[in-house]
Amino acid sequence: MRATEVLDDVGDVAILGGALWSLIAGIGLLRLPDVLTRMHAATKPQVLGLLMVVFGVALRLRDANDITTLILVGLFQTWTVPVAAHMVARAARRRATKP
Template sequence: MSLDAVLDIVAAVCLISGALLSLAAGVALVRFPDLLTRMHAAAKPQVLGLLLVLLGCGLRLRTGVDITTLVLIGVFQLATAPVAAHMVGRAGYPHGEIRSDLLLTDELAAHLDRLTDEAPTPTPTTPHRP
């Protein structure tokens, strides 16, 4: 068996595994009960699935420009997904989107009054009429 055939098999395994992880993350976003578990599903398995897909693509394409582009995509995903998940969690906490019965420690409970002061109050909007 040649090296190209082995790399193609590894690429196929990475692509299928990454696609299944991304599918599981999408299903979890719909099925999980509260914000924190959905936030976890949106960040961790989705990022790992994307990295596996990128690895599979890199093993299959094997050109310098393509691999550089795939590495940049992976780095940006690793940099932005945790920040986005953190911001979603911080935005949902003051609005009661968190199931506190599932938390072992609620470190933000002492700061809830400060968080609710920072949260924008909803303003009534008038429908746009053409």
């Protein structure tokens, strides 16, 4: 096997793993009972899934422009999701929402 084939296979596994994590996040959004646990399901596994997909796509594409764009996507996602989750949790606590 050549190195490019190995990188393609590792990229495929990372993309499938990321898709699985994103699926788990979606199921968690539907199944969990309250706002705070749903928020947890919407942020942690979804971001991990997206980063795994970005990593897998970067391994498959291997072009400098594409990798730079994918790095920016990953960085912006990791910067904005915690802030959004914090604001949702703060609003839910202030309203004292119940399921």
